[in-house]
Amino acid sequence: MEAKASTFVQGVDTAFIVILGISLFFLITITAAMIYFVIRYNRKKNPKPKDVKDNTRLEILWTAIPTILVLLMFWYGWIGYTPMRRIPAGALTIKATGRMWSWNFEYENGKQSEYLVVPVGKPVKLELYSPDVLHSLYIPAFRIKEDVVPGVNNVMWFQSDKPGEYDILCAEYCGLRHAYMLSKVIVKPVEEYIQWYHATVDSNSMADVEPIGLQVLKKNACISCHSLDGSKIVGPSFKGLWGSERDVIDENGKRVKVNADENYIQTSIYEPNQQVVEGFNKGLMISYKEAITDEELRQIIEYLKTLK
Numbered sequence: 001m002e003a004k005a006s007t008f009v010q011g012v013d014t015a016f017i018v019i020l021g022i023s024l025f026f027l028i029t030i031t032a033a034m035i036y037f038v039i040r041y042n043r044k045k046n047p048k049p050k051d052v053k054d055n056t057r058l059e060i061l062w063t064a065i066p067t068i069l070v071l072l073m074f075w076y077g078w079i080g081y082t083p084m085r086r087i088p089a090g091a092l093t094i095k096a097t098g099r100m101w102s103w104n105f106e107y108e109n110g111k112q113s114e115y116l117v118v119p120v121g122k123p124v125k126l127e128l129y130s131p132d133v134l135h136s137l138y139i140p141a142f143r144i145k146e147d148v149v150p151g152v153n154n155v156m157w158f159q160s161d162k163p164g165e166y167d168i169l170c171a172e173y174c175g176l177r178h179a180y181m182l183s184k185v186i187v188k189p190v191e192e193y194i195q196w197y198h199a200t201v202d203s204n205s206m207a208d209v210e211p212i213g214l215q216v217l218k219k220n221a222c223i224s225c226h227s228l229d230g231s232k233i234v235g236p237s238f239k240g241l242w243g244s245e246r247d248v249i250d251e252n253g254k255r256v257k258v259n260a261d262e263n264y265i266q267t268s269i270y271e272p273n274q275q276v277v278e279g280f281n282k283g284l285m286i287s288y289k290e291a292i293t294d295e296e297l298r299q300i301i302e303y304l305k306t307l308k
């Protein structure tokens with residue numbers, strides 16, 4: 001048998017085909033019967049219709065058959081779903097973080113990546129974490145999807161038996177840019193995975209040759225809301241920010257002019273709602289005091305100075 005993208009494919013596809021098959025059967029049968037009855041029992045042909053009442057056999061049949069069908073659909077759904085919640089002991093654990101607006105994956109040795117890299121044929125457990133809003137980690141090829149809820153320790157798992165690349169999406173659409181949270185699962189042969197796991201340079205990413213400040217911005221998903229090219233996304237662009245004069249609304253709702261210096265940048269990252277640039281919405285950004293260290297803040301400032 002051909003290897004499947006994940007061990008859940010068979011169960012989910014069977015449930016899907018059973019339910020689709022039953023639905024199609026009834027759609028066609030009921031529509032055909034309806035058309036036939038409209039013609040066959042037309043009032044012109046039957047001016048005095050018979051009044052039919054209380055057919056016990058019919059009533060038992062149309063109660064029993066749908067009950068059996070519903071239980072059948074439940075059964076296939078149950079068979080497909082229960083393995084998803086039974087996580088094998090000894091599964092490889094990876095922390096999956098969904099934040100505004102990208103995914104980040106952290107491995108047991110502390111290595112981080114923007115793509116999820118896993119070995120083929122091994123169970124992988126994802127510990128789902130969100131620092132900000134609801135997200136939903138969705139890997140269609142693996143037939144799995146799970147909500148990532150702030151403050152809740154949710155998990156999901158899978159095992160892929162087929163090396164390759166598969167899409168990752170965020171299926172939470174009630175926010176500004178969940179649809180932009182695209183990533184990939186890269187399933188590698190075990191030796192290749194081990195090599196990647198221990199390598200300090202991530203061959204899947206150009207990140208390591210970029211300025212450190214930019215790496216920090218990318219790691220914290222800053223650039224999914226703040227562009228580097230001057231375009232307006234969710235927040236103000238980083239381009240030309242350093243040293244510029246900003247019109248901001250302070251905590252009391254008063255409009256003030258400030259200079260974009262070290263202090264301003266630190267406040268904007270650690271206390272983002274204290275001074276919000278005029279024309280942008282308050283309350284969309286969370287504090288990055290926990291996530292960004294003083295040293296990283298310095299590196300960000302060094303990088304911003306180059307974005308004239």
Ligand SMILES: [Cu+2]
Binds near residue numbers: 098134135136178
């Ligand atoms: Cu999301």
